[in-house]
Amino acid sequence: MGDKKLKVAELFAGVGGFRLGLEKNDFSIVWSNQWEPSTKLQHASKVYEARFGKAQHTNEDINEVVTRDVEEIPYHDVLVGGFPCQDYSVATTLHNSKGLKGKKGVLWWSIHKILESKKAPPKYLFLENVDRLLKSPAKQRGRDFAVMLQSLNELGYAVEWRVINAAEYGMPQRRRRVFFIGYHKSTPVYKRLFKSSKTDWLTETGTIANAFPVTKTTAVDTITLNGDLVEITNNFNKDGKLSPFQNTGLLIKSQVYTLKTTPLYDGKRVVLADILQNEEVNPEFYIDDKDQARWKYLKGAKKEKRTTKEGFEYNYSEGGMIYPDALDNASRTIITGEGGKSPSRFKHVVATKKGLRRLTPIELERLNMFPDNHTKLEGITDTKRAFFMGNALVVGVIEKIGAELYKQIHV
Structure with missing residues (x-):
């Protein structure tokens, strides 16, 4: 051919x-x-x-x-x-x-x-x-x-x-x-x-x-x-x-x-649990105890008064998100800001035996059906690798x- x-x-x-x-x-x-x-x-x-x-x-x-x-x-x-x-x-x-x-x-x-x-x-x-x-x-x-x-x-x-x-x-x-x-x-x-x-x-x-x-x-x-x-x-x-x-x-x-x-x-469905790495995951992906409350707040439902820089007060509300992410469903969309330790409403968090953690670059690659470590290269940070997958198809x-x-x- x-x-x-x-x-x-x-x-x-x-x-x-x-x-x-x-x-x-x-x-x-x-x-x-x-x-x-x-x-x-x-x-x-x-x-x-x-x-x-x-x-x-x-x-x-x-x-x-x-x-x-x-x-x-x-x-x-x-x-x-x-x-x-x-x-x-x-x-x-x-x-x-x-x-x-x-x-x-x-x-x-x-x-x-x-x-x-x-x-x-x-x-x-x-x-x-x-x-x-x-x-x-x-x-x-x-x-x-x-x-x-x-x-x-x-x-x-x-x-x-x-x-x-x-x-x-x-x-x-x-x-x-x-x-x-x-x-x-x-x-x-x-x-x-x-x-x-x-x-x-x-x-x-x-x-x-x-x-x-x-x-x-x-x-x-x-x-x-x-x-x-x-x-x-x-x-x-x-x-x-x-x-x-x-x-x-x-x-x-x-x-x-x-x-x-x-x-x-009506065929097979791959869910978030299927793509998780079973081997050791770098400790930096686990969520620090001191950050737990912030993650919970960002993921949760909100009804609160907020103030703009100009001093204008307004009512802000948003619905809660499933937290941690459901393992028995396909993942939510990966976004470009998926990497890095800072708490975020949109980053994925999964519950494991060792505690709550973010997704690794390999797991993000798997969610886009890329080969493991496709984006691994000297000088490329994990945050940048996550950014690539937020942009990928x-x-x-x-x-x-x-x-x-x-x-x-x-x-």
Whole structure:
């Protein structure tokens, strides 16, 4: 099957979650890019290079690369990446549509430039984002996603999407993300999608439906994307309180088909207890007696008066959290601030025979289905390793979608 390997360019590579999932199938990473804009030391890129080698890996702002020459990125069949959720609105309103360009520094437009400018653009896209993309910004729900869909539509792609919570398919973390697959109009998959029943594609025959089965819970809504990117930026869902985009949908030739689906899964479920290290855990992960009360307070329910810096008094309330974390369920979402000793409402705490403790870097890696010690490297702190996992994706989701995308392409 070696000759059938699909070539992949991996953007926003982090510590290589997409790569780990795709290399379990017949995908070959021919180029990768990781750049952390706010830090001098490029820790994630260092880990990536340590695991996968320096060849074909770049540690440079992707904006700089695409501005210089998109052909520096070698030919690839599939472009993948978890791109940052930012404000995608179009900055200019030139009458000449060639002048439409997104806001400077918004990384969606780097992807756009690759697709628009490469002599042989990728035939397939496989992208990931936080699910709030479907409903941002608050004053114009769904506008950013509509800009993204219309820009891909103008470039000749059909796109299917689904919001997936990894735990609802037996994986160890309740991490909800939106995944997109794009098909260029020159591909047989695009032509199949165009001819198919859109409901069947989204619930039975499509790439994501095969990877993650669902039942249909609402009728399909259709939306027509009208106008260029400036018009969509200015007018999309102007008066709507809710985003028109449901958790499942597709766009093809300006038509959006979207519906709400529910996961269909009755297989094995991995829970927090399953991923805990049984061997000795470093004492620094155990919670000090002197900190117990602070942890309890932060995790607990609150109704109290608080005062702003300006002296304004207000009522503050929040619900309690399960404390310590339930071992018989998938874990809560890992966040970037998961590491470090300081008490926190959001860090995970587990009860063990030796007492309450935080999760170790290996346990956090397991929750994202990374190999043990994937992020272990000289000069990389445990706090930084936790930060990587707060930014990472669940490798099992990529693996399953990748397997179905490969089949879909090789029908």
